[in-house]
Amino acid sequence: MSESSAHPLGIKPPLAHLIDGADEEELTITLGLGLVARKAAEAEYILHGLYVHLVEAEKAYSELAVATGGKLVQQCRKRLGEAALADSCKTLLAKDLDATEEGFRLRNRYLHGYWIYDDESYQWLTLKGAHHSERPEITFTDSSEVWGLAERFQELCSSLLHWDTAHFGELADDEDGHRGLVSRKQV
Numbered sequence: 001m002s003e004s005s006a007h008p009l010g011i012k013p014p015l016a017h018l019i020d021g022a023d024e025e026e027l028t029i030t031l032g033l034g035l036v037a038r039k040a041a042e043a044e045y046i047l048h049g050l051y052v053h054l055v056e057a058e059k060a061y062s063e064l065a066v067a068t069g070g071k072l073v074q075q076c077r078k079r080l081g082e083a084a085l086a087d088s089c090k091t092l093l094a095k096d097l098d099a100t101e102e103g104f105r106l107r108n109r110y111l112h113g114y115w116i117y118d119d120e121s122y123q124w125l126t127l128k129g130a131h132h133s134e135r136p137e138i139t140f141t142d143s144s145e146v147w148g149l150a151e152r153f154q155e156l157c158s159s160l161l162h163w164d165t166a167h168f169g170e171l172a173d174d175e176d177g178h179r180g181l182v183s184r185k186q187v
Helices: 026-056 069-080 086-113 141-169
Strands: 114-119 123-128 137-141 170-173 179-182
Touching: 026 069, 026 086, 026 114, 026 141, 069 086, 086 123, 086 141, 114 137, 141 179
Parallel strands: none
Antiparallel strands: 114 123, 123 137, 170 179
């Protein structure tokens, strides 16, 4: 396949040879994994903003990002106990943090695992080294699961951003010029 030609599904990447020979199932899983990576990174960015507010740092990056993924969730959860929020708010935010941590665990399996398509079961077999274990995680999955995870991250990002805006937002103009509470990180 030349660089100027498109894949049968209409995909025209900058390095076409990387998907040369990929079928629809391989492209579906690859696009889904890309969405998972993007949405998980967005969740980490929002979590860092929440963490900054929970530790009451003056500027966003004056407080070092203590971790990423699940470890960042744990740091937020630790600071949540000390936050000046109603207990009911803490409980609800803790549920979102738990769901986000589970999302990061699945993201790690999907993004750091090795994928093999099993023609007999019509599923993907994922292999990933497991922390604190001598055996790898071995799981069957299908393409829809990564798309579902990307959608869950999208929902979690909206929810986490709501928490950030509702409890730590500042009065300002949004992108559309409307005045209201917006999420802010002072850099």
